[in-house]
Amino acid sequence: MVPLSTLTDAELVHRCREGDADAWNELVERFSRYVYAVCVRGFRLSDPDAEDVFQEVFARAYANLASLRDDSALRPWLGQLTRRLCIDALARAQREQPAADPVVEGTAHSLDEVEEAFVVREALATLPEACQEILDRFFAQDQSYRTISSELDLPAGTIASRIARCLGKLREELEGRSHPTSESGV
Numbered sequence: 001m002v003p004l005s006t007l008t009d010a011e012l013v014h015r016c017r018e019g020d021a022d023a024w025n026e027l028v029e030r031f032s033r034y035v036y037a038v039c040v041r042g043f044r045l046s047d048p049d050a051e052d053v054f055q056e057v058f059a060r061a062y063a064n065l066a067s068l069r070d071d072s073a074l075r076p077w078l079g080q081l082t083r084r085l086c087i088d089a090l091a092r093a094q095r096e097q098p099a100a101d102p103v104v105e106g107t108a109h110s111l112d113e114v115e116e117a118f119v120v121r122e123a124l125a126t127l128p129e130a131c132q133e134i135l136d137r138f139f140a141q142d143q144s145y146r147t148i149s150s151e152l153d154l155p156a157g158t159i160a161s162r163i164a165r166c167l168g169k170l171r172e173e174l175e176g177r178s179h180p181t182s183e184s185g186v
Contacts, residue, residue: 007026010071010072010074012026013027013074028058032054034075037117038079038083038114041114052089053089057081123173124136131162135167145159
């Protein structure tokens with residue numbers, strides 16, 4: 001049996017439509033951080049409002065999964081659903097508290113950044129573990145070449161070439177995806 005975490009989005013949707021509860025759990029797990037990030041980082045919802053939207057997104061997704069026209073378009077479909085529900089939550093909050101406009105300038109830009117971060121994270125997960133580790137240490141943990149060299153027991157001169165080689169693999173993975181990650185062509 002193939003691990004659910006290795007299934008494509010389209011395969012996962014297909015299994016969910018067949019009533020596979022484990023596939024549904026994997027779908028929620030796979031997209032939960034994305035949906036929550038759109039709510040909190042993209043729309044700046046409070047934690048309680050974000051949790052309400054989160055629950056509603058997955059409740060509606062479960063109820064309407066059959067209406068998804070392209071099974072491989074699950075992420076954009078969930079993203080659009082999340083955005084609509086966030087806007088509804090903001091509108092409700094504005095009616096309840098008419099003090100200040102809760103919509104922050106640059107919301108669309110923030111959403112693009114969240115989307116791009118998740119696409120990069122997914123692509124990173126397909127790389128060999130050694131690449132994942134060195135890129136994570138350098139970019140996410142902001143470790144220096146010297147620190148990485150010491151902790152991985154590698155010559156300091158090797159770190160830069162490994163980072164470059166792993167970035168090349170990451171770029172190939174991102175370019176090989178069927179949907180563009182951004183207008184910049186990352």
